[in-house]
Amino acid sequence: MVTLGISPDISFVILTAVTLIGAIMALQAKELIYGAVALGLSFIGVAGFFVILDAPYLAMLQIAVYVGAIVILILFTIMLVRREQSETVERSENAEGNLGLWLAGLLALSIAGVAALAGPNLSVEPAAGNLPVSDLGPALAIQYPAPLIILALLISAALIGGLVLAKVER
Amino acid sequence: MVTLVSYIIVSAALLGIGIYGLSTKRNALRILFAVEIIVNAANLNFAAFTRYMNPPQVTGQILVFYSVGAAAMEAAVGLALILLAFRLNGTIDVRKLNKLKG
Numbered sequence: 001m002v003t004l005g006i007s008p009d010i011s012f013v014i015l016t017a018v019t020l021i022g023a024i025m026a027l028q029a030k031e032l033i034y035g036a037v038a039l040g041l042s043f044i045g046v047a048g049f050f051v052i053l054d055a056p057y058l059a060m061l062q063i064a065v066y067v068g069a070i071v072i073l074i075l076f077t078i079m080l081v082r083r084e085q086s087e088t089v090e091r092s093e094n095a096e097g098n099l100g101l102w103l104a105g106l107l108a109l110s111i112a113g114v115a116a117l118a119g120p121n122l123s124v125e126p127a128a129g130n131l132p133v134s135d136l137g138p139a140l141a142i143q144y145p146a147p148l149i150i151l152a153l154l155i156s157a158a159l160i161g162g163l164v165l166a167k168v169e170r
Numbered sequence: 171m172v173t174l175v176s177y178i179i180v181s182a183a184l185l186g187i188g189i190y191g192l193s194t195k196r197n198a199l200r201i202l203f204a205v206e207i208i209v210n211a212a213n214l215n216f217a218a219f220t221r222y223m224n225p226p227q228v229t230g231q232i233l234v235f236y237s238v239g240a241a242a243m244e245a246a247v248g249l250a251l252i253l254l255a256f257r258l259n260g261t262i263d264v265r266k267l268n269k270l271k272g
Contacts, residue, residue: 008172009171009172012172016180019180019184020180020183020184020187021261023184023187023188023207024187024256026191026203026207027187027190027191027195027200027203027204027207032197032199032200035200035203036203039203039206039207042207042210043206043210046210046213046214049177049180050217051220052172053177053217053218053221054221055217055221055231055234057231058213058217058231058234058235058238059176061234061235061238062192062213062238065238065239065241065242066206066210066238066241066242069242069245070206070241072246073245073246073249074199074202074203074245074249077199077249077252077253078199080253080256081199081252081253081256081262084213099193099194100189100190100193100194101190101194103188103189103190103193104187104188104189104190104193105190107182107185107186107189108182108185108186108187108189109181109182109185109186111178111185112178112179112182112183115175115178115179115182116175116179118176119173119174120175122173122175122222130225131226131228131231136228136231136232137230138234139228139229139232140232140265143232144232147198147236148236151236151239151240154240154243155239155242155243155262156240158243158244158246159243159249161247161250162246162247162249162250163250165250165251165253165254166250166253166254
């Protein structure tokens with residue numbers, strides 16, 4: 001486990017705070033653009049979780065794809081959609097907010113409750129010895145090559161589709 | 171003491187936040203934020219479960235790899251759709267995008 005000199009418990013608490021507060025701020029911030037920045041913060045928190053879960057490659061991928069690509073894409077879209085637009089939209093959503101809050105809270109609490117009840121039956125200690133990053137390459141290329149090719153096809157199709165959708169007709 | 175259950179609880183909290191945003195927000199961009207948060211909760215679960223397997227397995231990390239790729243794709247198409255909807259209708263309020271309603 002990568003500890004960076006901090007005890008794993010403290011880093012877990014800090015990462016939990018960053019991730020959850022970032023996620024809440026992303027949805028509740030007044031300005032959409034601050035929401036996008038908070039979303040990036042939440043993604044960085046999840047990348048930190050990947051680091052303490054011994055998945056440094058996933059942490060790198062998370063930061064490169066989510067923070068580097070998706071958040072930047074969202075920021076550009078916010079700038080293309082006029083600002084006053086997004087402010088007037090959000091004014092009248094408090095009425096149905098309560099029901100959604102109760103439903104989401106109930107769902108999260110029930111999942112957490114089931115996990116806590118099943119806790120003693122799960123293996124709660126991390127397995128000894130971690131996997132080197134070099135194990136990922138063979139697994140991707142030799143064990144699971146078909147999903148990789150399908151994903152590549154899907155991504156190119158999606159990018160071409162995105163270009164066609166966003167094209168301005170002249 | 172950090173156990174597997176701690177990760178499941180954080181992931182459930184992220185899922186709850188995402189479901190809340192998905193069910194109450196009217197701004198299409200906020201709904202996209204909520205979807206990304208839910209995908210992150212799933213990825214966190216994959217990484218945590220694969221770390222606590224004995225002996226250590228690489229499968230969960232591979233799944234997160236594919237999931238991140240699919241999420242990037244989904245964000246690109248979603249943002250293109252939002253831009254198109256804004257250009258055609260002048261709004262990104264999902265309650266007002268009801269042209270398909272009979």
